[in-house]
Amino acid sequence: MTRPESLIALDFGLRNIGVAVGNSLSRTAQPLTIVSARDGVPDWSVLTALTNEWKPDRIIVGHPLNMDGSASELSQRASKFARQVEGRLGRPVTLVDERLSSREAKALALSQGHHGDFAADPIDDHAAAIILTTWLNDL
Secondary structure (H helix, E strand, O other), X not given: OOOOOEEEEEEOOOOEEEEEEEEOOOOEEEEEEEEEEEOOEXXXXXXXXXXXXXXXXXXXXXXXXXXXXXXXXXXXXXXXXXXXHHHHHOOOEEEEEOOOHHHHHXXXXXXXOOOOOOOOOOOHHHHHHHHHHHHHHOO
């Protein structure tokens, strides 16, 4: 068995990047925060501060593939973002297939009473937690 890892997951988006934390020992993930982005470019100082605070061993980045598994413009941008995260934050990065994570996060939020205006009340941090849970379940 490999040693337990502390993890941060990022749900890449053009306006928001959801952040979740978790660890491989308990195989749990929890939403943490949402970092605003401008055309996919985050406030790197916020991501750096979160990395310094949580000290993850690995960063998981959602990879938004098309339903048929092919790459899209957004998945190519997420791959580039993952390379930038690894270079800027100095942690290994793993891309994880995130197909349906946003839909799952929305359905869960609605079942818990969310009013449905996801632009005004985004749930990208919950999508990041689902992405991290997906990775943890595949261990």
